[in-house]
Amino acid sequence: MVPEFAVLGRGSEGGGAALDQVALMTGAAMVVAVAAFWVAYLHRTRRITWLKTTADRLGRLANRPGWVALPLALFIATINTALLGFIWDVSLHIGKGRDQGPLANPAHYFILVGLFFLFIAGMSAVVLPLDEKPGPAAIRITRDWHAPVGGVLMAGAGLYALIGFPLDDIWHRLFGQDVTLWGPTHLMLIGGAGLSLIAVLLLEFEGRLDRPDPERTDGPLRWLVRALVFGGLLIGLSVYQVEFDFGVEQFRLVFQPMLIAAASTIALVAARYTLGRGSALVVVAFAFVVRGSVAVLVGPVLGAPHNVFPLYLGVALVVESMGLLPLIRKPVWWGALTGLVAATAGLWLESLWVRRMFVDPWPAAMWPELLAMAVPVGIAGGALGAMLGLVLRGEPLPGASMRRVIVIGAMAIAALATANGLRTEVPENASATVQLRDAEPVDGGRTVTADVTLSPADLVSADPEWVQILAWQGGIGPASPGRGLVVDRLQQVGPGHYVSTKPVPAYGNWKTILRVHDARTLTALPIYMPHDRGIDAAEVPALDQFTRPFVAEVTVLQRERSFDHPAWLLTTASMVVLLCSLTLIWALSWGAARINLAYRPAAHTDSSTPRALR
Numbered sequence: 001m002v003p004e005f006a007v008l009g010r011g012s013e014g015g016g017a018a019l020d021q022v023a024l025m026t027g028a029a030m031v032v033a034v035a036a037f038w039v040a041y042l043h044r045t046r047r048i049t050w051l052k053t054t055a056d057r058l059g060r061l062a063n064r065p066g067w068v069a070l071p072l073a074l075f076i077a078t079i080n081t082a083l084l085g086f087i088w089d090v091s092l093h094i095g096k097g098r099d100q101g102p103l104a105n106p107a108h109y110f111i112l113v114g115l116f117f118l119f120i121a122g123m124s125a126v127v128l129p130l131d132e133k134p135g136p137a138a139i140r141i142t143r144d145w146h147a148p149v150g151g152v153l154m155a156g157a158g159l160y161a162l163i164g165f166p167l168d169d170i171w172h173r174l175f176g177q178d179v180t181l182w183g184p185t186h187l188m189l190i191g192g193a194g195l196s197l198i199a200v201l202l203l204e205f206e207g208r209l210d211r212p213d214p215e216r217t218d219g220p221l222r223w224l225v226r227a228l229v230f231g232g233l234l235i236g237l238s239v240y241q242v243e244f245d246f247g248v249e250q251f252r253l254v255f256q257p258m259l260i261a262a263a264s265t266i267a268l269v270a271a272r273y274t275l276g277r278g279s280a281l282v283v284v285a286f287a288f289v290v291r292g293s294v295a296v297l298v299g300p301v302l303g304a305p306h307n308v309f310p311l312y313l314g315v316a317l318v319v320e321s322m323g324l325l326p327l328i329r330k331p332v333w334w335g336a337l338t339g340l341v342a343a344t345a346g347l348w349l350e351s352l353w354v355r356r357m358f359v360d361p362w363p364a365a366m367w368p369e370l371l372a373m374a375v376p377v378g379i380a381g382g383a384l385g386a387m388l389g390l391v392l393r394g395e396p397l398p399g400a401s402m403r404r405v406i407v408i409g410a411m412a413i414a415a416l417a418t419a420n421g422l423r424t425e426v427p428e429n430a431s432a433t434v435q436l437r438d439a440e441p442v443d444g445g446r447t448v449t450a451d452v453t454l455s456p457a458d459l460v461s462a463d464p465e466w467v468q469i470l471a472w473q474g475g476i477g478p479a480s481p482g483r484g485l486v487v488d489r490l491q492q493v494g495p496g497h498y499v500s501t502k503p504v505p506a507y508g509n510w511k512t513i514l515r516v517h518d519a520r521t522l523t524a525l526p527i528y529m530p531h532d533r534g535i536d537a538a539e540v541p542a543l544d545q546f547t548r549p550f551v552a553e554v555t556v557l558q559r560e561r562s563f564d565h566p567a568w569l570l571t572t573a574s575m576v577v578l579l580c581s582l583t584l585i586w587a588l589s590w591g592a593a594r595i596n597l598a599y600r601p602a603a604h605t606d607s608s609t610p611r612a613l614r
Contacts, residue, residue: 021103022169024103025103025112025165029116032116036120036123039051040123040127043127043128043130044127044130044145046130051070051124051128052066052128052130054066054070055067055069055070055124055128058070058073059212060212060213063211063212063213063216063218063222064204064207064208064210064211064212065132065134065207065210065211065212066128067124067125067128067129067134067148067151067207068125068148068203068204068206068207069207070124070125070128071121071122071124071125071128071151071154071203072121072200072203072204074117074120074121074124075117075118075121075154075196075200077117078113078114078115078116078117078118078120078121079114079118079193079196079197079232079236080114080290081110081113081114081117082110082111082113082114082115082118082193083114083193083235083239083290083294084110084294084297084298085107085108085109085110085111085112085113085114086107086110086111086189086190086193086239086242087242087294087295087298087307088106088107088110088298088302088304089105089107089108089111090181090242090243090246090307091246091298091299091302091304091305091307092105092107092304092476093179093473094246094248094304094305094472094473094484094485095304095305095472095473095474095475095476095483095484095485096473096475096476096484096509097179097473097509097511098177098179098560111189112165114193115158115161115162115165115189115192115193116158116162118154118157118158118161118192118193118196119155119158119159119161119162120158121154121155121158122151122152122153122154122155122156122157122158122196122199123151123155124151125147125148125150125151125152125154125155125203126141126147126148126151126152126155127147129145129146129147129148133146134146134147134148134151134206134207134210135148135149135206135207135209135210135598135599136598136599137149137206137594137595137597137598137599139152148203148206148207149202149203149206149591149594149595150199150200150201150202150203150204150205150206150591150595151199151203152591153196153198153199153202153203153587153588153591154196154199154200154203156199156584156587157192157193157195157196157199157584157588158192158196159192160188160191160192160580160581160583160584161188161189161190161191161192161193161196162192163188163580164185164186164188164189164192165189167185167188167576167577168183168185168186168188168189171183171184171185171573174565174569174573175561175562175563175565175570175573176535176558176560176561176562177558177560177561178558178560178561179557179558179559179560179561180243180250180557180558181240181242181243182240182243182250182251184573184574184577184578185577187240187577187581188577188580188581190239190240191240191581191584192584193236193239194233194235194236194237194239194240195236195584195585195588196236197229197232197233197236198233198388198588198592199588199591200229200232201226201229201230201233201388201392202391202392202591202592202595204226204229205391205392205394205595205599206595206599209599223275224282226274226275227271227275227279227282227283227286228282228286230267230268230270230271230274230275230279230283231282231283231284231285231286231287231290232290233266233267233270233271234263234264234267234268234283234284234287234312235287235290235291237262237263237266237267238259238260238263238287238291238309238310240259240263241256241259241260241263241309241310242307244256244259244358244360245307245308245309245358246305246307246485247358247359247360247485247487248470248472248485248487249360250553250554250557250558251421251422251522252421252422252424252465252517252520252522253360253362253366253465253466253517254366254369254370254373254421255418255421256354256362257347257350257351257362257370257373257374258370258373258374258377258417258421260310260312260315260347260350260374261315261339261342261343261346261347261374261375261377261378261381262377262378262381262414263310263381264310264312264315264316264319264342264346264381265315265335265338265339265342265343265377265378265381265382265384265385266381266382266384266385266388267283267385268280268283268284268312268315268316268319268342268385269319269335269338269339269342269381269382269385269386269389270385270386270388270389270392271283271389272319272320272323272389273323273328273331273334273335273385273386273389273390273393274388274389274392274393276323277320277323278320280316280319280320280323281313281316281317281320283316284311284312284313284315284316287312288311288312291309292309295307295308295309299483303476303483304476304483304484305476305483305484305485306483308357308358310350310353310354311350311353311357312350313349313350313353314345314346314347314348314349314350314352314353315342315346315347315349315350317346317349318338318341318342318345318346318349319338319342319346322334322337322338322341323338331386331387331389331390331395332383332386332387332390332398332406334386335382335383335384335385335386335387335389336379336380336382336383336386337382338382338386339378339379339380339381339382339383339385340375340378340379340382342378342382343371343374343375343377343378343379344371344375344378346378347370347374347378359487359489360465360466360468360489363463363464363465364463365461365462365463365464365519366465366519369420369519372420373417373420373421376413376416376417377413377414377417379413380406380409380410380413380414381410383406383410384406384407384410387403387406387592388592390596391592391593391595391596394596394599394600395600396596396600397593397596400593403589403593407589411582411585423520424520424521424522424552424553425520425521425522426521426522426523426550426551426552427459427521427523427550429549430454430455430456430459430523430549430550431454431455431525431547431548431549431550432452432453432454432455432514432525432547432548432550433452433453433455433545433546433547434450434451434452434453434514434527434545434546434547434548435450435451435452435544435545436448436449436450436451436506436527436542436543436544436545437449437450437451439503440503442503442505445505445507445508445510446505446506446507446542447503447504447505447506447507448500448503448504448506448527448542449499449500449502449503449504450469450490450499450500450504450514450527451497451498451499451500452467452490452497452498452499452514453496453497453498454467454496454497454498454516455496455547456496457495457496457497458495458496459496459516459518459521460496460516460518460521461518461519464516464517464518464519465517465518465519466489466515466516466517467489467490467492467498467515467516467517468487468488468489468490468514468515469486469487469488469490469500469504469512469513469514469515469527470486470487470512470513470515471485471486471487471488471504471505471506471510471511471512471513472484472485472486472510472511473509473510473511474486474505474508474509474510474511475508475509475510486502486504486505488500488501488502488504489501504527506527506528506542507528508530509530510528510530511526511528511529511530511559512526512527512528512529512542513525513526513527513556513557514526514527515553516550522552522553523550523551523552523553524550524551524553524556524557525548525549525550525551525556526540526548526556527540527542528540528541528542529559532559535559535560537559
């Protein structure tokens with residue numbers, strides 16, 4: 001029987017945007033789309049010249065064709081806008097809760113603008129070539145119109161992300177608001193932007209051998225720019241971890257090292273093989289500067305909950321060291337071995353940073369399962385990174401059958417590891433007795449410390465992932481403790497007996513929850529929850545003493561979510577999102593192979609990597 005406090009709301013809010021906001025957003029999107037396609041039509045019919053003139057001027061500065069220079073300039077501006085909006089949006093949901101509507105959240109404007117211009121940047125590469133075939137890999141659109149592969153893929157990644165917006169509204173109407181980054185449609189929004197960096201690297205490669213001035217070779221500055229693009233790829237592949245960065249992860253902690261291994265092996269192995277010595281260190285330095293700047297802007301400047309992020313320095317040191325081995329002459333084998341070492345020694349080094357900076361360090365008891373998930377993912381990521389490096393250096397990829405084995409095998413490994421991580425348990429007949437003591441009020445609101453006794457006393461082991469009190473969505477502002485987020489890791493004082501280390505709020509709009517995570521056990525119970533008229537959810541009072549049963553954590557953390565639907569509907573909706581995601585991954589793989597086959601002979605004559613760095 002589900003306790004009354006765990007029954008999710010069935011009110012009018014949390015189920016999708018208001019129709020007037022949907023109409024306004026749809027209208028604005030149509031206006032932008034029509035304007036962009038009108039400019040493209042005028043350019044393709046040679047009725048305007050300013051677009052080509054602007055692209056060619058940028059191309060001469062960068063010594064790249066205009067169909068590379070202008071799209072990349074647009075992309076650099078748009079991806080930073082989207083990243084800021086994304087981190088800010090997550091922090092707003094953590095600090096304030098659900099939106100009053102998509103137009104009431106200022107971060108959404110940054111995300112929308114960023115993703116729209118991501119699509120426009122890709123389409124500009126598609127429409128710009130007029131009297132030329134943009135490289136031997138170009139895709140034929142009409143008899144005399146060819147488009148670069150990287151541009152098509154960039155536009156496709158942008159379209160994939162944009163599709164996530166209407167699908168997200170449909171999802172919320174069907175299932176309520178799943179206030180988590182890992183909602184399927186949310187993953188489309190961030191996945192499209194993150195994976196678009198691969199398309200950017202491919203587009204830059206296509207233009208590298210079609211320079212306006214062939215006698216003008218690329219020097220250290222161009223090498224640095226390419227390293228920064230790999231830094232963008234590292235950031236893009238890291239966005240799946242952002243809940244862990246804020247300390248409000250709604251999934252098992254073992255996912256974090258697995259995700260770190262995946263992002264770092266793909267990006268850093270590819271960078272090291274493509275650009276040579278020192279590149280992995282430059283990549284992580286750039287990622288640190290960008291993520292650090294965004295964290296400062298979102299936290300201290302905008303007043304939202306602060307976040308930290310993986311350092312990746314340990315993995316970078318491993319990749320640089322492994323790059324000195326003669327095995328690098330066999331790139332795929334080298335990438336796989338580097339992924340193995342990165343997922344072991346590299347993750348251990350990264351754990352030192354996690355222990356110092358993150359809310360939830362990795363307990364020793366988690367390491368066997370951590371390695372069982374991260375090592376296969378790291379090996380697969382290293383092999384994929386090496387193959388991307390082969391494409392970007394114009395060297396032969398393995399045969400088609402081997403490529404399929406590696407890519408499909410990597411997807412299968414990721415799926416199995418994810419399925420294992422999603423396996424959770426809710427203990428039966430488990431409860432907690434909580435005694436609350438009033439602490440000093442904050443802004444007139446009640447704060448409390450807690451004395452918690454678990455039943456049974458051996459509910460958790462001696463080394464759990466966490467036993468903590470989470471208070472979130474209390475509002476953002478100078479008077480709000482923790483700016484809408486407070487996490488207190490409880491101190492154990494006896495068998496099953498824990499006490500607070502700091503006060504937590506129990507008033508206003510705060511949702512204050514006791515959370516327990518030990519191996520596969522992931523469960524929670526509310527300490528205080530406000531009356532929420534919008535979803536017709538009753539208040540859960542913070543009594544001075546109470547005993548409440550543990551329930552599935554999702555029923556407490558995602559109060560606005562609805563389970564009042566047939567199981568097949570959720571499965572079908574999830575499969576639609578999965579199909580879209582697999583289509584994008586297939587397209588990127590196909591595009592990389594097409595470019596590799598078309599450019600391989602000419603690429604050997606290019607010397608864009610400074611000799612001292614090879």
